Every structure is written in structure tokens, then in C-alpha cells.
Amino acid sequence: MINANILAAISAAIAVRAIVSLNSYSGQGKPPMYGDYEAQRHWQEITTNLEPKYWYRNTSENDLLYWGLDYPPLTAYHSYLLGNVAGKYDESFVELTKSRGVESDAHKTFMRLSVLLADVVIYLPALLVLFTVIVNQQNKKSMFVYLIAMILYPGQILIDNGHFQYNNISLGFFLLAIAAICKEKHYVGSFVYTLALNYKQMELYHAFPIFIYLLRTCFDQKSFSQKLKKFLIIATIVVSTFVVLWLPWLGSLDSTLEVVGRLFPIGRGVFEDKVSNFWCVVNVVYKIKNKISNQQMAMLCLGVTAAFVLPINVHLFFNKRKETFLLSLVSTAMTFYLFSFQVHEKSILLVAAPALCLLNSYPLETLWFLEVTVFSMFPLFVKDGLEMPFFVLLFIYHICVKDIVLKEYNYRQFKNRVMTALFSTSVYSMFIIACVSLFAPAPARYPHIWSLLISVYSFVHFFLYFCFCIWQQFVNSFTKIKAA
Amino acid sequence: MECHFWKIFALSSAVKILLIPSPHSTDFEVHRNWLAITHSLPISKWYYENTSNWTLDYPPFFAYFEWLLSYAASFVDPQMVVVTNLNYASTATIYFQRCSVIIMDLVFALGVRRSLRALKITQSSPQSFAAAMLLLFNVGLLFVDHMHFQYNGFLFGILLLSISFLLEERYLLSAFTFATLLMFKHIFLYMAPAFAVYLLKFYCLDSKCARNAIICIVKLAVVGLTPIVAAFGPFYNQIDQVFSRLFPFKRGLTHAYWAPNFWALYNTADKVAAKLLRIPSTTGPSTTSGLVQEFEPQFLPNITPRTTFVLTLLFMLPILIKLFAYTSKSESKATFLRAVVICSCSSFMFGWHVHEKALLMCLLPLCLLFVLHSTDATYAYWLSIFGYFSLFPLLHQSCVLLLRYALYLAYVAFMYGQLANLYPNERQTKLHALEKLYTVGCVLIPLYEHFISPLLHLDEKLPFLPLLLTSLYCGLAVTYFFIRYYLHALAISPSASFTSKTNFKPNTTTTKTVKAKDNSKSKLFKSKLKAQ
Structure with a gap:
């Protein structure tokens, strides 16, 4: 019976993706x-x-x-x-x-099907595996809720099946890696994560917590020889996977550097378009783009990012628990999104993916955050002609997850009237801003006023969720220690 | 568990809105043309106009509906309502027509809600949730209305309203609603006998006094005829023309794509026999050439509309007699629903020029029966598997192929989950191993269509083979359903009415007798075939 329901949910998720595929793609x-x-x-x-x-x-x-x-x-x-x-x-x-x-209908069908294939073969099974791993640790009664909340997350659907990208492959591998690592299958985890990293270099956002967590497991082995053995095996897996994948370009240092140079172009500037990150918001009041050179900017970004990433991951090293691991994945990725150099608006998917794992620990906050992530990409969807799927998918997600599924299980967070009211107000404001930006043209003096407003609005939410995750990571570990 | 009826409806509407960009069929142009005809021509010319191939062939209420709609349409895009603008499909036109279907589905939601209440299903029960999901997210309606393009949703809403009035024992209102429905789309005549018999027995002949009975018959006739007069009144001097449009017998026994019914099997048998006996093919159009016109079978006797009509009525008789024989109102209600299904199914099986979409008239009432009885639920599940599968040829564009399978699979899997959820301990909900094998066999057809035939380059030589396989495979399944379900409905004891659904116990002896009867019936069935 459960299996039939899971099959129904997965098929419905594929159907939704296939429907979104009927819409226009970026640059059509x-x-x-x-x-x-x-x-x-x-x-x-x-x-x-x-x-x-x-x-x-x-x-x-x-x-x-x-x-x-x-x-x-x-x-x-x-x-x-x-x-x-x-x-x-x-x-x-x-x-x-x-x-x-x-551009032809046949070609569009081919390309869309290739994305759907990746959904069916990698992304959805990865979510399913992750879901069984995470839910097994929690109460079983409410398990079905999370599956729906995970597979219907509109951000990934709109970017991959609408805008057109293959994030489902890199994110799928990454989620599979988390599942494997949570299941104590560290070798599989490190291999799959290396694949993710070799699909999209942006997966580096997740590298620190995964590295630290695996390093700590090596340290946790009983004897020194076992520690060394575990470390060497993981290192061998990662390095050999890299070598095999990079073989055609390892002939000379020049050709290797040529590829690396393509992957990390410094020349592009601190952000493109309007991103809901710290620098873009600061830019509203203080034009950093004009005042500071690109090189200086890169150093500044590096400094601020490191200032957040290091404490989070050092704390993870000394408090190796699965919950801390998941929290640090979110907050590390968020640090990169908020403070690092050369950020795309789509990079928020890298924060949203690990946040999906937090849905059962912090349903209200995470659901709220996930909905804002979709909203933060709204200007992109307008550019691609995906306004209709944006509104409808977000509506479906909100009703499905918040109103029907989560309420059914009477979450304590949802009994908190203040939080629920804030959540609703925020979501309705999002809806209003999106609608107004569509129908009211921006004044000639400020042509980007709407996308800026969306950036700032999302940034505030992201920053609050960022603080929330860090707070949970640090405070919870202290209370746990006291209780012990 | 709370039911969240309106939230489910909102979600289903959202999915329908998402489906707006999906490719539409010629039925889209049919309805646009009707908008144009009713908007720009005087009422006397509606049924004469033939600029487009897609002449008005629905009854007058539907034409009035299009006429009302055309005022909004002319406001949205004036080009839409010009008769000579053939195949006009601007973005505004697409959004307008699609949205009109979605908005009219509100009537469907009201019908579903009312019928659940009439069946005394409490709002918070799992039954209510299952029925609401199965009806509001009905994959057949999604396929036919929201992808292929038609207005079935609100018509089924009227049907469900009429059924619920009847179950609530508000007979005159029920008759009035049903007659109105007939004036929207006359295909609902398929199930009219069930309504007629039930109203006759439990409204007209309810009291033993003959005088009361006559008064009731008169009242029923007046109420029932009112919508008909209102509909045809303006066309009183051109009734012949209207009727020739409504009942076009020139179209042939089967549609271009054979609906999975008895005639699909008949045609296949004819083809096979002709091949085996090497009968030279006539030069005329063949059944698989994809054209809508009359043809002659090569080996088996030719079928006339009269034959199909007689066969249909003949097969309706047993269930109608059974319905008439009931003495208690409350016990007869579940059987009334079964009679609706069986009458529709008889018409579907033996009717003249039946479309595959007509099976929805069995599938939708079965969604209600699904939550009433375990046995009915199993049959509903069986027919759903093949009934919705047989709709696939409607959605043939390459960009919706995966979509149609995903939607179908989600619906069928949900139904299976609900079967286990609603009837956790009943053995009767399990399919027989052979039946299971047959359902799994469905996979072979898409497998052949998308992989084997392109690889072997059979798709150019035998382009219609997948269609033929679909109608044959589903035709066998629908026939099997028809026989089994008919016997189940006839064998059911009066005590097993829908009010006692919880203490309905599986009875091994009845299943045995059903099987025995099954054999004898199928023999009878074969002998009848030979007789023709």
C-alpha cells in the first residue's frame, strides 16, 4: 500500500515536470x-x-x-x-x-526528455533514498509528508524542466551522497559526491561539511592504523575518480590549467543581474561595484566567506552528529551564496537541496525558506516566460505541503500562531510583489526597482534562515551536551 | 482525517491551469467554430451552417451555452468569433477556451460534493477523500477535457447532480436535471433507461393506487419534457435538419480509432478471417485507414445501425428488470448506480459509431461505487486500468507521450493504494493471478509502439498497428469487465445495499456461482454471435 502511494507520488512528480516541460525555455x-x-x-x-x-x-x-x-x-x-x-x-x-x-518541436521534445530522463534515473530515486534514510530515524507516521514536500519542490522543477538545466544530475548525486553518508556508507558517499563535483563545480559549496564529516569519521576509528586506512581509502576513491574523469586533459599542466581556468573565471564580476545576496543588497546603498576593483572584491568575498565557513565547520568537527551535519551543509552553502564571489541566482538551489533534509526537523521554517527561494528566482522566470508555472507550482506546493499535509499531522510549529501568521503574511506579500511587478511597469528612473525589491526581500529571509540554522547548530549541541 | 474537498478542487484546478500549453486536438477548433456560428449567425442558421467541416452537432442547450460564452469570447479576442477564421488559435483564444473549461468544472465539483452527501459519506471519512481525489483528479477528464479539449467536466457535474437528486428521492428535480443534461449532450441517452426505469418504479408506481400513478406519470412527463421543449422550441420548423446533425448515421460502425468495444473485436476477427481465407480486399476504404466513413466487412456480415440498437437494448434488459424488481428504495440505490454503469457499458459495447471517450460514462459513476463496496471497487479498478489506457491515442503528440503515461500511472497507482486502504482485509479486492498478468501485459503496447516498432522500422509499414493493438487489448478487457460486472450486479443480494457497506462479507458461494454463470453466459454470448 505504501509502495503504491510512493509510486503514485513519484509518477505525479514526473507528470508535473512533464507538464512544465511544455512551456518555453530560456532564450527561446x-x-x-x-x-x-x-x-x-x-x-x-x-x-x-x-x-x-x-x-x-x-x-x-x-x-x-x-x-x-x-x-x-x-x-x-x-x-x-x-x-x-x-x-x-x-x-x-x-x-x-x-x-x-x-529550434524545432522535435528538438525541444528531445532536450526536454533528456532532462526528464535525468529526473527519473537520478534525481527522484536520490530523493527517495534520502527520504527512507532520514525518515527511518524519525517517526514513521508522517513519512509520506516529506516525500511530497521533497519531490514537488518547485525551484528545481522550474529551473531544470522550465528554464533548462541539468541541476537534477549534480543535485541528485549530492543528495545520494548525503544519504549514503548518513547510512554510514562513507566510501559510496565520497564516490558519488566526487561525481557531483565533477558535474558542476558549484558543488564545492558543499565540500567543507562533507570533507569535515568524513575526516571526523576517520578520526573516530579505534586504532591509528584503522584511522589511516579509512582516510587513505576515501582519498584514493576521490583522487582516482578525478583522475579517470580528467584523463584527457592530464597530459600536460597547460591543458589541465586550461580546463581549470574555464571552470573558475575570475573576470566576470562579483554578481550577475540581481542576486539576493549580501553584496547585491549592499550595492543598493553603497555602489561597491564602482568603488572596489575586481581583485580586491574577490579577496573581500573570500575573507567574509571564510569567517563564516570556518567556525561552522570546526564546530561540526567537534560535534559530529547527523543533525549538525545537515545544518552545517545548509549554512555553509548559504554562506557561499550570500557572501562569495560570482554568484548566480540559480545557486540558491544548492542551499535548497540540503534544506530539503531539514524539512522534518524544522518543517515551518524550512518550508518558508523553500518558498522564498523560488520567489527569489522570479525575475529569471519572467525572462523565460514561466510566470504561469511559477505561480501555479508555488500555489500547489503551498497548499499541498502546508495546508493539507503538514496540518494533518498537527505539527507543534504550526500550532504556534505567531509564526504561522508571519509565514502566511510573508508568503502573501511575495505573491503581491510578484503580481505587482508583472502588471505595474517600473518607473523610468529606477528600471530595476522590482527585481531589487525581490532581491532585498529574499535576502532578508535568507539571512534570517541562515541565522536560524547557525543558532540551531550551536545552541542545540550545547543543550544536548548539558542533557547528557 | 479531514477531507479538504475545496483544497483538492483548488489543486486540481491548478494542475488544469498548468496543462493550458499542452497541444489540443481538432475539437478545439470545433468548439471555436461553434462560438463563431452561434455568435455571428441568427438562431435559424445554426444547424445549417457548414463553412467549416466541424458543423454544430450537439443539442440546442450546448449551442445556447456556446452562444453565451461567445459574448465573453468576442470581448477577449473578436477574431475568435468570425466563422471564416478557420483554425484560428491565438494565445488569447487558447487561454479563453481552456479557462472556460476549467471554470465550468466548478459545476463538476458541486456535483461531486452533492453526490457524496447523497450517498451519506461523511466528510472526514477516507471514503470521501478517495472519491474526491478519484473524481476531481480524474485522469480521463484531464486527458479528454484539459489536454485533448472538450467540455465533459461540467456535463458530468450535471449528471452527478441528477444522480444525487435521485438518491435523495427528489425525483422530479432529478428528471428535470437529467433532461437538461440530455439537451446539452445527447450521448447521455446511453444511461437514460436506468433513470427511466428507476423513476417509473420508485416514483410513479410507488403507491399502489392507479390514479396516483397516472398523476405521477403526467407530472414526470411534464417536468421531463420542459427542458426538451425549451431546447427544441426555437427549431420547431427545422427539426429534421437538427436531428440529422445530432444522429449522423453516415459515420460508420466504428470511429477512425476503434473504441475498445465489441465491434473492435468484431472488426479484428473479420480482418483475421479475411487474411486466413485469402479474401481479396475490396478497393473501398478499409477500417484501419484512419478515415471516418462507412465500410463493409470483408468476411463477417455487415452491421446496420438497427442491429446495434437492438443488441444494445437487449443487453440492457436484464439489469433493468433487476432494478425494477427491487421493492425497497434504500436497497435499490446501489443497484441504480450499477445500472447506470451497465447501461452506459452496453451502449459502449454495442453502440453505433462509439468514441473511446464514451467509456468515461462508465468510469465516472464507478468512482462513486469504488468507495461503496469492495467488489465494485475491484471491478472499477480493473476497468480504470484499461479504460484510461484506451484514451492514449487521443494524446499522440511526441511532447505529451511521457506526460500521458506519468499521469495515468499516478492515477492507477493511487487507486490501487486506496483499494488497499479502504478494504484492508478483504480477499475480494485481490485480482486473480491471470488478471494481474493481463494488466501487466499493458506495458507491451507502449514498449512496442516506442521501442520495438521504430527499431524494426515497422512504424512506416504498419503505422496503425499500435492503435489496433490498443483497441483489441482493451476491448477484450472491457468485454471481460462487462460480463463479470454484469453477473456481479445481477447476483448481488438485496441485503448488500450501500448502507451496510461495513458489514458486507465476502461470500465464497456467490463467487463460485458467479464463475459458473460466467461460463454459461460466455457460451450464451458466443451462440448469440453465431446467430447473427
């Missing part, structure tokens, strides 16, 4: 650069037609200024695989240079 019908959809297609074109050593190199056939490959090798291999399938189906999809800006 917008030559000459198009958008992320064209970027992914272009990578298929490059990888199927050129030798691996030319994938990251600027040549006459591979103009890096036109959506040059800037993700790690696993993304490139994935593109290679998809490109071959696409070429089998219709050669014009991946013809070198001639295929730029290919």
Missing part, C-alpha cells in the same frame, strides 16, 4: 545568443564533433565566447552521450557551427 526564439538551452545543445555539438582536448580550448571551430564549455568533464561526457543520441536521430541537431540556434 532570441537570437543571436539564445540561452541555457542553446548552451547545452552547443556543448553536445562541440563534444560530438571535436576531440576531448579541444573541448575547453578556443579554436576556429570552438568559439569559447559562444557558450564555451565551462562545466567540469562529467557534464562534457554527458553532453557527448546526448549529442550522439541526438545525431542518430537527426544529424542537423549537432552539426558543427551550422546547428547553432537549432
Whole structure:
């Protein structure tokens, strides 16, 4: 019976994703650069037609200024695989240079299906595994709630199936890694996390807590030889996975650095468009972008990020518990999002993914945060023509998770009238801001007023949730120690 | 558990709004054309207009409905209501038409709510939750109304209202609602005999006094005829033309895609026989050529509309007699619902030019029966598996293929979960091993359609084979359901009415007799076939 319900929920989640796939994608019908959809297609074109050593190199056939490959090798291999399938189906999809800006219904169906395939094969099973791991530690009665809350999170759906990206692959591997590590399967965990890291370098946001947690488990072994053995095995797994994946570019230091340079471009500036992070909000009152050089800015970002990341992870090292681990994953990722250099609005998904694991510990706060993450990407969805799915999915998520499912189990947080009222007010304000920004044109003097308002509004929420997570991590561990 | 009826409705509406961008069928243009006809032409020309292929072929109330809608339509996009603007589908038109379906579904929600109340299902019960989910998120309605495009939701809402009035013993109101429904879409005539017999028996012949009976018959006739007169009144001098549009017998025994009914099996048998006996194919159009017109079977006898009509009525008779034989009102109510299902199913099985969508008329009332009895629930589950599966050919565009399977799977899996949830300890809800095998066999058809046939390049040589397989496979399943469910409905003892659903115990002897009867019935069935 439970299995039938899980099957029904997973199928419904696939259906929702398939419905969102019917909408437009980023850069649809917008030559000459198009958008992320064209970027992914272009990578298929490059990888199927050129030798691996030319994938990251600027040549006459591979103009890096036109959506040059800037993700790690696993993304490139994935593109290679998809490109071959696409070429089998219709050669014009991946013809070198001639295929730029290919747009047809058949091609859209192919691309959308490739994302759905990743959902079905990696992301949803990862959530399912994670769900069984986390729920097994808690009460079983309410378990079904979390599955629905996890698989229907609109942020990932709108970005992957709407805007067009394959975050589901890197996030799926990452979530699988958390599940494995929570299940004490450290070797599997480190391998899967390495895959995630090699799919998208942004997974570095999660590297610290995972590294610290695994390091601490090594320290927890009984004898010195066992400690060393465990550490060496994990290190071997990580290094050998890296070596295998990077093999085509390890021939010379130059070619390796060429790839690394593509993955971490310093020249791009502290943030693009409007991001709900600290620097963007500060920029409203004090134009840091004009006052400080890019190099100085990068150092400043590094300093502030380190100032938060280090205490959080040192604390994790000395308080190795699963709950601390999950909290530190969220707060570390959030530190990177809020304070680091070169942040995209989509990077909030990297904070939202581990936050999904906190749903059963802190349902109200986490649900609130998750809804704001979706809202923070609203300007992007407007650009892509995804306003309708945005509103509807957020509505479905809110009603489904808050009103029906969570209330059913009478959570103590939901009995707290003040918090619930604040939550509702915040969500309704979000809705109103989004609607007004759609229908009331911004005044000519401040053309970005709405996206700025959305950034600031989201930033306040993110910062509060960030503080909440840190507070929970530190205070809870003290109370636990006292109780013990 | 709280029921959250309106929240479920809000969620289902949200999913329907999400479905707005999905590709629509020619029925979209059909309804746009009707908007244009009713808006720009005088009422006397509505049933004569034939600029477009898609002439008005629904009864007058539906035309009035389109006429009202067209005023809002002309406000949204004036180009939409121009008759000569064939295949006009601007974004505003799409949003307007899709939203009109979604808003009209409010009537459906009211019908569902009312019928649950009439069946005395308490709001907080798991039964109420299951029925609300199965009806409001009905995957057949999502397919047909919100993807393919039609207005079935609100018509079924009227039907459910009519059923609930009847269950509440407000007979005149029920008759009035049902007659109104017929004037919206006359296909609901399929289930009219069940209403007629029930009203005759429990309204007209309720009192033993003959004079009262006559008064009641007159009252019923007046109430029932009022909507009909209101509908056809303005067309009194062109009734023939209207009727020729409503009942186009020129269209042939089966639709382009064969509905999974008896005639699908008949046609297949004909094809196989013709192949085996090497009968040279006639030059005329064949059944699988995808055209809507008359054809002649090559081997088996030709079927006329009259034959289908007689067969349909013949197969309705036993359940109608059973319904008529009931003496207690409260006990007859569940059987009335079964009679509605069986009458629709008879018409579906043997009717002339039946569409696959017509199976919804069995599937939706079965959602109510699903929460009443374990045995009914099992049959409802069985028919749902194949009934909704047979709707797949409606959604053939490549971008909705995965979507249709995901929606279908979610619905069927939910139904299975509810079967176990509502009837946890009953053996009768379990399918037989062979039945299970047959349900799993469904997978083979998509497997063939999407993987095997393109790989073997059979899709160019035999493009219609997946359709044929679907209607054949589902046709067998629907026939099986029809026989089994018919016998179950006939065998059910009067004590097992819906008020005693909790203490309804599985009876091994009845199942045995059912099986025995099953054999004899199928023999009878075969002999009847031979007789033709």
C-alpha cells in the first residue's frame, strides 16, 4: 500500500515536470545568443564533433565566447552521450557551427526528455533514498509528508524542466551522497559526491561539511592504523575518480590549467543581474561595484566567506552528529551564496537541496525558506516566460505541503500562531510583489526597482534562515551536551 | 482525517491551469467554430451552417451555452468569433477556451460534493477523500477535457447532480436535471433507461393506487419534457435538419480509432478471417485507414445501425428488470448506480459509431461505487486500468507521450493504494493471478509502439498497428469487465445495499456461482454471435 502511494507520488512528480516541460525555455526564439538551452545543445555539438582536448580550448571551430564549455568533464561526457543520441536521430541537431540556434518541436521534445530522463534515473530515486534514510530515524507516521514536500519542490522543477538545466544530475548525486553518508556508507558517499563535483563545480559549496564529516569519521576509528586506512581509502576513491574523469586533459599542466581556468573565471564580476545576496543588497546603498576593483572584491568575498565557513565547520568537527551535519551543509552553502564571489541566482538551489533534509526537523521554517527561494528566482522566470508555472507550482506546493499535509499531522510549529501568521503574511506579500511587478511597469528612473525589491526581500529571509540554522547548530549541541 | 474537498478542487484546478500549453486536438477548433456560428449567425442558421467541416452537432442547450460564452469570447479576442477564421488559435483564444473549461468544472465539483452527501459519506471519512481525489483528479477528464479539449467536466457535474437528486428521492428535480443534461449532450441517452426505469418504479408506481400513478406519470412527463421543449422550441420548423446533425448515421460502425468495444473485436476477427481465407480486399476504404466513413466487412456480415440498437437494448434488459424488481428504495440505490454503469457499458459495447471517450460514462459513476463496496471497487479498478489506457491515442503528440503515461500511472497507482486502504482485509479486492498478468501485459503496447516498432522500422509499414493493438487489448478487457460486472450486479443480494457497506462479507458461494454463470453466459454470448 505504501509502495503504491510512493509510486503514485513519484509518477505525479514526473507528470508535473512533464507538464512544465511544455512551456518555453530560456532564450527561446532570441537570437543571436539564445540561452541555457542553446548552451547545452552547443556543448553536445562541440563534444560530438571535436576531440576531448579541444573541448575547453578556443579554436576556429570552438568559439569559447559562444557558450564555451565551462562545466567540469562529467557534464562534457554527458553532453557527448546526448549529442550522439541526438545525431542518430537527426544529424542537423549537432552539426558543427551550422546547428547553432537549432529550434524545432522535435528538438525541444528531445532536450526536454533528456532532462526528464535525468529526473527519473537520478534525481527522484536520490530523493527517495534520502527520504527512507532520514525518515527511518524519525517517526514513521508522517513519512509520506516529506516525500511530497521533497519531490514537488518547485525551484528545481522550474529551473531544470522550465528554464533548462541539468541541476537534477549534480543535485541528485549530492543528495545520494548525503544519504549514503548518513547510512554510514562513507566510501559510496565520497564516490558519488566526487561525481557531483565533477558535474558542476558549484558543488564545492558543499565540500567543507562533507570533507569535515568524513575526516571526523576517520578520526573516530579505534586504532591509528584503522584511522589511516579509512582516510587513505576515501582519498584514493576521490583522487582516482578525478583522475579517470580528467584523463584527457592530464597530459600536460597547460591543458589541465586550461580546463581549470574555464571552470573558475575570475573576470566576470562579483554578481550577475540581481542576486539576493549580501553584496547585491549592499550595492543598493553603497555602489561597491564602482568603488572596489575586481581583485580586491574577490579577496573581500573570500575573507567574509571564510569567517563564516570556518567556525561552522570546526564546530561540526567537534560535534559530529547527523543533525549538525545537515545544518552545517545548509549554512555553509548559504554562506557561499550570500557572501562569495560570482554568484548566480540559480545557486540558491544548492542551499535548497540540503534544506530539503531539514524539512522534518524544522518543517515551518524550512518550508518558508523553500518558498522564498523560488520567489527569489522570479525575475529569471519572467525572462523565460514561466510566470504561469511559477505561480501555479508555488500555489500547489503551498497548499499541498502546508495546508493539507503538514496540518494533518498537527505539527507543534504550526500550532504556534505567531509564526504561522508571519509565514502566511510573508508568503502573501511575495505573491503581491510578484503580481505587482508583472502588471505595474517600473518607473523610468529606477528600471530595476522590482527585481531589487525581490532581491532585498529574499535576502532578508535568507539571512534570517541562515541565522536560524547557525543558532540551531550551536545552541542545540550545547543543550544536548548539558542533557547528557 | 479531514477531507479538504475545496483544497483538492483548488489543486486540481491548478494542475488544469498548468496543462493550458499542452497541444489540443481538432475539437478545439470545433468548439471555436461553434462560438463563431452561434455568435455571428441568427438562431435559424445554426444547424445549417457548414463553412467549416466541424458543423454544430450537439443539442440546442450546448449551442445556447456556446452562444453565451461567445459574448465573453468576442470581448477577449473578436477574431475568435468570425466563422471564416478557420483554425484560428491565438494565445488569447487558447487561454479563453481552456479557462472556460476549467471554470465550468466548478459545476463538476458541486456535483461531486452533492453526490457524496447523497450517498451519506461523511466528510472526514477516507471514503470521501478517495472519491474526491478519484473524481476531481480524474485522469480521463484531464486527458479528454484539459489536454485533448472538450467540455465533459461540467456535463458530468450535471449528471452527478441528477444522480444525487435521485438518491435523495427528489425525483422530479432529478428528471428535470437529467433532461437538461440530455439537451446539452445527447450521448447521455446511453444511461437514460436506468433513470427511466428507476423513476417509473420508485416514483410513479410507488403507491399502489392507479390514479396516483397516472398523476405521477403526467407530472414526470411534464417536468421531463420542459427542458426538451425549451431546447427544441426555437427549431420547431427545422427539426429534421437538427436531428440529422445530432444522429449522423453516415459515420460508420466504428470511429477512425476503434473504441475498445465489441465491434473492435468484431472488426479484428473479420480482418483475421479475411487474411486466413485469402479474401481479396475490396478497393473501398478499409477500417484501419484512419478515415471516418462507412465500410463493409470483408468476411463477417455487415452491421446496420438497427442491429446495434437492438443488441444494445437487449443487453440492457436484464439489469433493468433487476432494478425494477427491487421493492425497497434504500436497497435499490446501489443497484441504480450499477445500472447506470451497465447501461452506459452496453451502449459502449454495442453502440453505433462509439468514441473511446464514451467509456468515461462508465468510469465516472464507478468512482462513486469504488468507495461503496469492495467488489465494485475491484471491478472499477480493473476497468480504470484499461479504460484510461484506451484514451492514449487521443494524446499522440511526441511532447505529451511521457506526460500521458506519468499521469495515468499516478492515477492507477493511487487507486490501487486506496483499494488497499479502504478494504484492508478483504480477499475480494485481490485480482486473480491471470488478471494481474493481463494488466501487466499493458506495458507491451507502449514498449512496442516506442521501442520495438521504430527499431524494426515497422512504424512506416504498419503505422496503425499500435492503435489496433490498443483497441483489441482493451476491448477484450472491457468485454471481460462487462460480463463479470454484469453477473456481479445481477447476483448481488438485496441485503448488500450501500448502507451496510461495513458489514458486507465476502461470500465464497456467490463467487463460485458467479464463475459458473460466467461460463454459461460466455457460451450464451458466443451462440448469440453465431446467430447473427
